[in-house]
Amino acid sequence: MKNYVLLFILSVSFFAQAQDTLFGAPDELTPKINDDKTVTFTLRAPKADSVQVTGAFLPFTKVKSPMGDMDKEGIANMTKGENGVWSYTTSVLPSDLYKYHFIVDGLRVADPTNSFGLRDVSAITNFFIVPGDRADLYMVQDVPHGTLASRWYDSPGLGIDRKLSIYTPPGYEDSKADYPVLYLLHGAGGDEEAWLNLGRTVQILDNLIAQGKAKPMLVVMPNGNVDQDAAPGAGSRGYYMPTFFTAETMNGKYEANFMDVVKFVESNYRVKAKQASRAIAGLSMGGYHTMHISRFYPGTFDYVGLFSAAINPRIDQSGVGVYDDLDGTLKTQMDKGYKLYYMAIGETDFLYKTNEEFRARLDKIGMPYEYVENGDGHIWRNWRIYLSEFVPRLFQE
Structure with missing residues (x-):
């Protein structure tokens, strides 16, 4: 009897997790590419003290490496709004494919509302495409x-x-x-x-x-x-x-x-x-x-x-x-x-x-x-x- 009870509990737990995956997902993919080709990033992190976004859509900085001066993607601070949702909107972006990730209290974080990612060496990053011109290819x-x-x-x-x-x-x-x-x-x-x-x-x-x-x-x-x-x-x-x-x-x-x-x-x-x-x-x-x-x-x-x-x-x-x-x-x-x-x-x-x-x-x-x-x-x-x-x-x- 105990085995059946345990099986029932595990089944309910699994179903609850599956429902959370199926029905708890966001309604809209982020980031949002606006009509004017600016891009708005959002991340819900109500307990975070600092949230930033980084990617090639921001000005690069130079960092020293054994191979020489390397380009490092810029970092922008996001603004905390209602319900603990942080946001940042870029300037108008040229048509291209862009990688990005968040930094939450110093920790690298993938975008939980973007299902699409790429592996670059050992790092998994999200990406988005601003359509038109070159990026249509x-x-x-x-x-x-x-x-x-x-x-x-x-x-x-x-x-x-x-x-x-x-x-x-x-x-x-x-x-x-x-x-x-x-x-x-x-x-x-x-x-x-x-x-x-x-x-x-x-x-x-x-x-x-x-x-x-x-x-x-x-x-x-x-x-x-x-x-x-x-x-x-x-x-x-x-x-x-x-x-x-x-x-x-x-x-x-x-x-x-x-x-x-x-x-x-x-x-x-x-x-x-x-x-x-x-x-x-x-x-x-x-x-x-x-x-x-x-x-x-x-x-x-x-x-x-x-x-x-x-x-x-x-x-x-x-x-x-x-x-x-x-x-x-x-x-x-x-x-x-x-x-x-x-x-x-x-x-x-x-x-x-x-x-x-x-x-x-x-x-x-x-x-x-x-x-x-x-x-x-x-x-x-x-x-x-x-x-x-x-x-x-x-x-x-």
């Missing part, structure tokens, strides 16, 4: 959609099966055509999920293709961390704290074995296996990988994109001299030819000086490139812009 529109798949491939060079994300364009499954490929590489702290979640790659490709601004293409987003087979929680190591720099980061092994990715794609998908139909691009660490992969395998990629790229090589542990003779291999890459070598960076990026020095190196050897410089620093806002501008340049034969 980042939203799901009523257009034909491509297919996103997670695939495992064998990397003999790294000695493990590894995971990648791959986008195939609308109509791929019903077509017999062969397609070009963009290999898109993430930065430090990222993985095969970063360009999907933070970069909005699928939405950008769907919308650009639908507008006729980009050729239908595959986009391959591999994991660039040598010691991972997949993103934390998605691979054989199970659940663990993501870190900014993993073991064997940027030591040449990834670049030396990158053709394992290319071979998998060209063996399993209908693609054009030639230089004119291959592009490679990446942000930060992914830009570093892109620069070294493209010069270590000259004549392989016709389109190269360096987005806020880390440049200076580290200790080479590849065993094949991936970082040897930088000028000589760049000259070989130039001699074998390519159609576009694209570099982009924000004017306040902590990697600005090293990119400036790398451009001087390219100028000295006469290597052609296109250069884009805009505002802001080392942030996803810029990398979504660079991807949106780079993709329409590809495969325009």
Whole structure:
């Protein structure tokens, strides 16, 4: 009898919690995007002494780090109103995707009334999109959609099966055509999920293709961390704290074995296996990988994109001299030819000086490139812009 009573109590408790989840949720998603494109944040915290909101919609400040001066998102104080509801309204915001979180009495807090979040390294943040202009590319529109798949491939060079994300364009499954490929590489702290979640790659490709601004293409987003087979929680190591720099980061092994990715794609998908139909691009660490992969395998990629790229090589542990003779291999890459070598960076990026020095190196050897410089620093806002501008340049034969 006691067991039945206990079961009844647990059942009632579970049902009460379920009802609270189902019926206790707020009626309106926050933050509220106003008609004038200001945004109002609210948080009910009646016992809090201080509530703040932080995000890229506020002016950045500079903070010191081992890598140099980094941009830190601004912080705004919220005002306490009736029923313990704190609020803050921004100035008019440009169309974009914005991450944010609250700080309650010094403690980082997610927005309990916003169901949508993103993982950036180990931090989960909420986000919202101010529509119009550029951000319309980042939203799901009523257009034909491509297919996103997670695939495992064998990397003999790294000695493990590894995971990648791959986008195939609308109509791929019903077509017999062969397609070009963009290999898109993430930065430090990222993985095969970063360009999907933070970069909005699928939405950008769907919308650009639908507008006729980009050729239908595959986009391959591999994991660039040598010691991972997949993103934390998605691979054989199970659940663990993501870190900014993993073991064997940027030591040449990834670049030396990158053709394992290319071979998998060209063996399993209908693609054009030639230089004119291959592009490679990446942000930060992914830009570093892109620069070294493209010069270590000259004549392989016709389109190269360096987005806020880390440049200076580290200790080479590849065993094949991936970082040897930088000028000589760049000259070989130039001699074998390519159609576009694209570099982009924000004017306040902590990697600005090293990119400036790398451009001087390219100028000295006469290597052609296109250069884009805009505002802001080392942030996803810029990398979504660079991807949106780079993709329409590809495969325009």
